[in-house]
Amino acid sequence: MVGNEKVDAVEVGLKTQPAPGVTLNAAAFYDYRDAQVPVIVPLGNGALGLTTTNFFNIPKSRSAGFELESTWRVTPRFDITGSYSYLDATIRRGPRLFDDPNQPGTVLIDLAGKRSPTSSRHKFYVAGLYDLPLGAAHLLFAGSYAYRSSAYYDVFNSPTGRAPGWSQVDGRITFVSPSQRVTVIGYVRNLFDTRGYVGAAGNNGTGATGFGQLYAYTPPRQISAEIQFRF
Template identity: 35%
Template sequence: GDYDAWTGTLGLQWQPDSDTNAYARYSRGYKSGGWQASSGLAPIPYADPEYVDNFELGLKKNVGRRFQLNSALFYADYQGFQAPLTVVLDPAAGLTGSQFVNLDAVSWGLEMEAQWAPIDHLQIFASYSYLNTEIKSGCCFVDTADPKALQAGARPTGVVLPDGSRLQTLVGNRLPITPENKLNLGLNYTVELAEGDLVLGATYTFTDEQQAVVFAQPGFRSPSNEVVDFRALWKDADDRYTVIGYVKNAFDELAYQDFRTGAPSASGIQRTTLKPNFPRTYGIEFQYRF
């Protein structure tokens, strides 16, 4: 294979005053084609190149010395989005294999970040993102975990294969690993002492449910989750050493980075493959500057 493409960015920036920055930007992205090195027996191991045209409008604004807001609207048009997919190779024998398919898709949304210092030593920050994604072309495939397209979210085309499997279109489904909503809240408070500074912080993160693959059935959907982290940092007055203590996922919330239900066995049993997040994790870090 031999792949190449031109990429680049074109932008305009406007600063009417020292506290305001507005911009418009266009970017052209590219991901080369390739093949699945781990699937030597795949019938079609190759993937074509992937391209994206991304448009973004943004505004950054300071209000006084205590509040800052950053916001951005974006629209991304994917051509040839590379998606690994399990496909049916021989319906009569029930033989499946993994191959890349190239899909057309769009992604658009909003991102906002804010920082607020209502009083000295206290900083409150928040970020929110809304993401809408949709596959625009992609047909026709058998969902090996739902071969007869009976699950909610299935999009059968009406074509039935000799083994009873039904082909589905992917048009209208979301792209994988794209939660619709994500929210982050946090604060830091600094206690100034003669011996040094103590910074106490906490963050809360909400992540919406998300699909693991391009099929929209519930067997590939990981539920939403909420994670809370705590952190304490001590820095001496001479800035010679720093001690950091932290607790990640303080309430031991179970969340999944990947969630997939496999094809039913002859006895009707389905195996679910999960990739969970880290459980409650705590530790301490010591830094010394010579």
């Protein structure tokens, strides 16, 4: 039986304009109780590789950190935006659970001090937008770079549950007709076809390093176009 997840959130923010055309914002702190986390559990004989996912409550965990956001209007037609966040998400008090789902009862793990699943310590983002006028029409060029540091995808912080940090570059070109009724957009996601991670686990559900590792990846490079009509 899994109890309700409760969140007591406190946020302190600051918004500034240190120079003309420049804004700088900062903020954040969060505190969780009885967070619900998934744990892979074997069904019957672990050698068969059959598993299920059960949810457990973590009595106390904390996510504390800060985020900086900034925009800079370099020229009336060129804007730059960026953000950086640092997050210290750790389990403060938790139950003693089994580390290796395929070998229950052999290794008891104290979860206190472990990083919370899916939480990256560092995230960075920067984007630029340039507006090129073509008479009454507009041609917009946009690009962005995002980085996310490594993260664990299990509460045990096992080597097989850790995914490396990764980055991604996106680009977009937008044409807006003089009447602004027709917009044509061409964009590419993951321009350099880099490998991003959204999950990690041991092979066949085991946390033992000798069993190998499975990753869940972000989509590869995507090139698309669309046209919009306004009536």
